[in-house]
Amino acid sequence: MKYLTDQSHVYSVNFSLSSGIVHILQAIFKPPKPIRGGIPICFPQFSNHGFLEQHGFARNRFWSIDTNPPPFPTNSSTKTFVDLILKPIEEDMKIWPHSFEFRLRVTLGPSGDLMLTSRIRNTNTDGKPFTFTFAYHTYFSVSDISEVRVEGLETLDYLDSLQNKQRFTEQGDAITFESEVDKIYLSTPTKIAILDHEKKRTFVIRKDGLPDAVVWNPWDKKAKAMADFGDDDYKHMLCVEAAAVEKPITLKPGEEWRGRQELSAVPSSYCSGQLDPQRVLLGGRN
Numbered sequence: 001m002k003y004l005t006d007q008s009h010v011y012s013v014n015f016s017l018s019s020g021i022v023h024i025l026q027a028i029f030k031p032p033k034p035i036r037g038g039i040p041i042c043f044p045q046f047s048n049h050g051f052l053e054q055h056g057f058a059r060n061r062f063w064s065i066d067t068n069p070p071p072f073p074t075n076s077s078t079k080t081f082v083d084l085i086l087k088p089i090e091e092d093m094k095i096w097p098h099s100f101e102f103r104l105r106v107t108l109g110p111s112g113d114l115m116l117t118s119r120i121r122n123t124n125t126d127g128k129p130f131t132f133t134f135a136y137h138t139y140f141s142v143s144d145i146s147e148v149r150v151e152g153l154e155t156l157d158y159l160d161s162l163q164n165k166q167r168f169t170e171q172g173d174a175i176t177f178e179s180e181v182d183k184i185y186l187s188t189p190t191k192i193a194i195l196d197h198e199k200k201r202t203f204v205i206r207k208d209g210l211p212d213a214v215v216w217n218p219w220d221k222k223a224k225a226m227a228d229f230g231d232d233d234y235k236h237m238l239c240v241e242a243a244a245v246e247k248p249i250t251l252k253p254g255e256e257w258r259g260r261q262e263l264s265a266v267p268s269s270y271c272s273g274q275l276d277p278q279r280v281l282l283g284g285r286n
């Protein structure tokens with residue numbers, strides 16, 4: 001894991017993952033525009049669910065290295081991690097007048113698993129609570145979107161962002177892709193799988209504290225209209241995002257919220273509801 005900083009600012013964090021989970025499309029870095037790809041953090045607002053800029057301001061800010069984070073429960077296996085912190089700047093306070101500490105621990109496991117844990121604390125001194133929505137806007141790298149299926153969301157209710165956020169129920173089997181998709185699945189299980197048939201690889205998302213899951217692919221027309229998105233990039237990416245959208249989170253002063261997303265890649269033959277043998281041998285979770 002490498003991260004680029006000057007003395008106080010983190011410009012980017014790069015992971016050398018042999019599994020190639022996270023996909024950076026066009027890494028154009030022109031603040032205040034976010035980088036297209038990777039895992040932008042959507043906070044304090046997901047998408048346009050509120051009056052702030054799309055996906056909130058956190059993804060457009062410089063984060064600092066948190067040199068002295070409060071204790072963090074960890075399990076015993078060897079891990080590499082970096083702790084980052086975001087506090088509001090004056091500009092943020094003007095549009096969202098709340099004081100907070102957002103601590104993010106980025107952990108790389110021994111087999112290339114990537115874990116993101118967010119801890120958000122209300123540090124308001126005026127006694128006021130605040131409310132936010134949140135998502136890990138994760139871009140997965142896939143070989144061919146038309147060969148991909150997502151398991152774990154079938155039969156669930158979702159809000160369709162392409163149809164005025166109306167509520168529908170997903171029908172049929174696993175989710176497959178043949179046109180633009182922008183859905184917020186509600187009350188989803190803690191484990192979701194993205195099966196990449198062509199690569200014979202499955203990404204597994206495990207999450208905690210984040211009941212919803214967003215699935216997004218802009219497809220051809222929208223891809224063409226986006227300046228930082230190649231015309232064909234939509235074929236090789238899929239966003240599946242652990243999120244808290246339908247029921248916004250409210251924190252009183254002094255309260256803290258946690259939301260965790262863990263990503264791993266396993267050969268497809270071990271998925272579709274089965275256990276990853278390595279995890280079985282190591283006594284890990286399914």
Ligand SMILES: O=P(O)(O)OC[C@H]1O[C@@H](O)[C@H](O)[C@@H](O)[C@@H]1O
Pocket residue numbers: 047054055137161182183214216239241
């Ligand atoms: O272009 P942005 O701001 O990074 O957003 C990309 C997409 O992000 C997804 O999370 C949203 O559901 C979509 O509605 C949105 O278009």
